[in-house]
Amino acid sequence: MRTAFSSLVLAVLATAAGPACAMDHTIHVGGAGLVFTPSNIEALVGDTVTFVNDGGFHNVASDAGSPLSFRCANGCDGSGGNGNVSNASWNATITITAAAAHGSIGFHCEAHEASGMVGSISVTNPVDLQSFSID
Numbered sequence: 001m002r003t004a005f006s007s008l009v010l011a012v013l014a015t016a017a018g019p020a021c022a023m024d025h026t027i028h029v030g031g032a033g034l035v036f037t038p039s040n041i042e043a044l045v046g047d048t049v050t051f052v053n054d055g056g057f058h059n060v061a062s063d064a065g066s067p068l069s070f071r072c073a074n075g076c077d078g079s080g081g082n083g084n085v086s087n088a089s090w091n092a093t094i095t096i097t098a099a100a101a102h103g104s105i106g107f108h109c110e111a112h113e114a115s116g117m118v119g120s121i122s123v124t125n126p127v128d129l130q131s132f133s134i135d
Contacts, residue, residue, distance in 0.1 A: 022046040024093070027119065030056030034112045039119035045101050049121060050093040057087040058117075063106030067123075070094050070107075085111045101125040 025047060028037040031054025043049060051060045051072060059073035061083065072092035075081010081092065096105075100123045109117040 022048065024048045024050055025121075026050050026052060027060075029053045029060060029109070030058045034109070034115045034117040036060075036107075036109075036117065036119040040122070041119075042122045042124065043096050045096055045098050045123060045125050047096050048093050049096065050091055052091040053086070053089060055087075055089075057085055057111055058109045059083055059085045059111070060092070060107050061110050063108060066105045066107070067100040067103040068094070068097060068105050071110075085109070096121070096123055098125070 023044070025041050025043055027039075027041065027049060029051050031037075034056075036051075041049070053073070059071065061071040062069050071077045071083030072081065072094065073083050073086040074088060074090045074092075075083070076092050076094065077083040083092075100121075102125060103123055105121040105123060107119050107121070111117075
């Protein structure tokens with residue numbers, strides 16, 4: 001009886017936990033002004049963030065000292081793209097890595113940082129459910 005009960009409990013817990021699903025967050029760049037919309041988000045390790053230029057001469061670059069480094073516009077520097085400021089209709093996606101867990105990733109537009117075109121991503125680490133057995 002005890003073995004059947006523990007097997008049932010484990011099966012229910014496994015079903016309820018389900019697989020961890022990464023989310024994609026979208027941040028709009030420019031468009032109605034010198035802004036990122038939203039300018040501040042929360043994300044988990046493994047999530048992606050897609051920056052979409054809604055119009056204007058912009059890019060997005062991580063702040064110096066951020067736990068994740070990127071510079072993006074028509075793609076991202078170092079990953080087949082070019083992070084130079086651009087007025088093209090571009091989008092670029094970054095993945096939040098474990099190096100950024102429990103930290104904050106500041107970012108800005110290189111052309112408009114002085115005008116307040118800045119934002120941040122607060123990063124947490126997803127909960128890793130552990131297995132257990134009942135005797």
